[in-house]
Amino acid sequence: MPKVLISDKLSPAAVEIFRSRGIEVDIKTGLSPADLRAIIGEYDGLAIRSATKVTKELLDVAANLKVVGRAGIGVDNVDVRSATARGVVVMNTPLGNTITTAEHAIAMMFALARQLPEASASTKAGKWEKNRFMGVELTAKVLGLIGCGNIGSIVADRAVGLKMRVLAYDPYLSEKRALELGVEKADLDAILARADFITLHTPLTESTRNILSRETLSRTKKGVRIINCARGGLVDEEALADLIKSGHIAGAALDVFEVEPAKESPLFALENVVCTPHLGASTAEAQENVALQVAEQMSDFLLTGAVTNAINMASVSAEDAPRLKPYLDLCKSLGAFAGQLTQAREGMLRKVTIEYEGQAAHLNTKPLTAAMLAGLVSPMMEGVNMVNAGVMAREHGIEVAETVHDRPTEYLTLVRVTVETDKMTRSVAGTLFAGQRPRIVEIKGIKVEADFARYMLYVTNQDKPGFIGRFGVTLAEHGINIATFHLGRAAQGGDAICLVSVDEPVPEAVLATVRGLPLVVQATGLAF
Numbered sequence: 001m002p003k004v005l006i007s008d009k010l011s012p013a014a015v016e017i018f019r020s021r022g023i024e025v026d027i028k029t030g031l032s033p034a035d036l037r038a039i040i041g042e043y044d045g046l047a048i049r050s051a052t053k054v055t056k057e058l059l060d061v062a063a064n065l066k067v068v069g070r071a072g073i074g075v076d077n078v079d080v081r082s083a084t085a086r087g088v089v090v091m092n093t094p095l096g097n098t099i100t101t102a103e104h105a106i107a108m109m110f111a112l113a114r115q116l117p118e119a120s121a122s123t124k125a126g127k128w129e130k131n132r133f134m135g136v137e138l139t140a141k142v143l144g145l146i147g148c149g150n151i152g153s154i155v156a157d158r159a160v161g162l163k164m165r166v167l168a169y170d171p172y173l174s175e176k177r178a179l180e181l182g183v184e185k186a187d188l189d190a191i192l193a194r195a196d197f198i199t200l201h202t203p204l205t206e207s208t209r210n211i212l213s214r215e216t217l218s219r220t221k222k223g224v225r226i227i228n229c230a231r232g233g234l235v236d237e238e239a240l241a242d243l244i245k246s247g248h249i250a251g252a253a254l255d256v257f258e259v260e261p262a263k264e265s266p267l268f269a270l271e272n273v274v275c276t277p278h279l280g281a282s283t284a285e286a287q288e289n290v291a292l293q294v295a296e297q298m299s300d301f302l303l304t305g306a307v308t309n310a311i312n313m314a315s316v317s318a319e320d321a322p323r324l325k326p327y328l329d330l331c332k333s334l335g336a337f338a339g340q341l342t343q344a345r346e347g348m349l350r351k352v353t354i355e356y357e358g359q360a361a362h363l364n365t366k367p368l369t370a371a372m373l374a375g376l377v378s379p380m381m382e383g384v385n386m387v388n389a390g391v392m393a394r395e396h397g398i399e400v401a402e403t404v405h406d407r408p409t410e411y412l413t414l415v416r417v418t419v420e421t422d423k424m425t426r427s428v429a430g431t432l433f434a435g436q437r438p439r440i441v442e443i444k445g446i447k448v449e450a451d452f453a454r455y456m457l458y459v460t461n462q463d464k465p466g467f468i469g470r471f472g473v474t475l476a477e478h479g480i481n482i483a484t485f486h487l488g489r490a491a492q493g494g495d496a497i498c499l500v501s502v503d504e505p506v507p508e509a510v511l512a513t514v515r516g517l518p519l520v521v522q523a524t525g526l527a528f
């Protein structure tokens, strides 16, 4: 039974889902990195929010970990690169808290415009300072959005409802989408120059880090108010504090900070600054949504192989997962077959072409290609699986091409892999027998029909009398029992192949003897 650790505060809905799906779950929040490292080896899944840091050091000792599920959006607390390298799927819940976070940004805008926190504190202190708190109206003001994805779009929608004019800066925002949202597509300079309020809704990346820097902040319209409910690090906090003190910026509302938990900041002492402790996603509704979603997604993955909302792997829907399962086995085995032959012949792998024909051409081929690559490169690289095979292949300079054929095929369904090295090109094709059982049907264009077996021996030879007898006797002399025996040839008297399944691995010394037999071109032992 898979075992999952919940290491941040998640709605109890998650626990219920895991348990109802038969997954063992432990809840241990607030662990130190060392304590988490000490126990992570026990778990197949780790469910987190933003507090747990999934570092390379943690992943290095997470021997059984298969999936990290982020109940929320941002995965900047996860070393996705290291997770991918270790073959761990990282998934998030991209829509569960978007409305709640957009509402927090709007709430922050109102709080800033009317100085609600200070007014409330002053009133509760019995001061009744009616003349101190003069606000500004939002109607007809310009709101500048930096980032107009899921959350930015909802903020835009609400702001349009408030009769604000909305400018949006987002390199991926199309004119059509801007029109639909009722926003004006703008560049960053236009936002800096024209916006009365600027709100950030991008992830923290190399291109967005410090997007509101001292330099860009100093080019904002005088009296602008800044809202950040996205990520700390998007705004230079020190520069922001200086420009508020100088009177150029009228105020700021921050839910996120460069260092969290934020215990001190030059901004905390300022009147026109509203701060919340990363509460953007903190509503009962959003937390229920993300907890349910992450638990469903992680359970589906651990129990059925379905992949939803993964950052580092192609999706496999719950509906597709059972249909793809035999194909994943077929592709992994075909890849392993081609990979073991290629390794044996010591050519540098340059290019892999994967062709899908018949029923296979109508499937979600991305995971199938990933499984094929995993099988193919695993004889050459350690720790490869479907998550990291593509990255590993790319890192080793292997070009990967995928072709889907819409043409009649002899088989109901067919997958072919062609491997090019600097010495040769070789292809292997397979089908599913009775829709379930992976079967090899072609090697190097030569027809052959064989099931995959745990141990196999692949021999190429000249099609002349005498080979089969000597080969059988050689194996018998070494006590190797042949379970199945399959032959194929390109033409009478031409190149021939022989694929046998055996009950145990064929020792290298026996392979050497087989290679020395008359008519044998090469012999390779295979394990699946």
Ligand SMILES: NC(=O)c1ccc[n+]([C@@H]2O[C@H](COP(=O)([O-])OP(=O)(O)OC[C@H]3O[C@@H](n4cnc5c(N)ncnc54)[C@H](O)[C@@H]3O)[C@@H](O)[C@H]2O)c1
Residues within 6 Å of the ligand: 073, 074, 075, 094, 097, 098, 101, 146, 147, 148, 149, 150, 151, 152, 169, 170, 171, 172, 173, 201, 202, 203, 204, 205, 207, 208, 229, 230, 231, 255, 256, 278, 279, 280, 281, 282
């Ligand atoms: N405060 C919170 O509790 C809270 C809650 C949820 C999400 N968030 C954060 O909000 C951010 C946005 O979330 P989302 O769901 O809208 O993500 P999203 O991926 O739907 O949208 C992000 C948008 O940013 C745009 N973008 C990327 N680089 C950009 C750049 N250099 N300049 C301008 N735009 C750029 C993208 O094109 C995309 O449209 C994330 O970082 C997320 O972690 C915070």
Ligand SMILES: O=C(O)[C@H](O)COP(=O)(O)O
Residues within 6 Å of the ligand: 049, 050, 051, 071, 072, 073, 074, 075, 097, 278, 279, 280, 281, 282
């Ligand atoms: O990216 C997110 O989803 C938000 O930052 C929410 O973070 P939290 O789950 O820690 O509240």
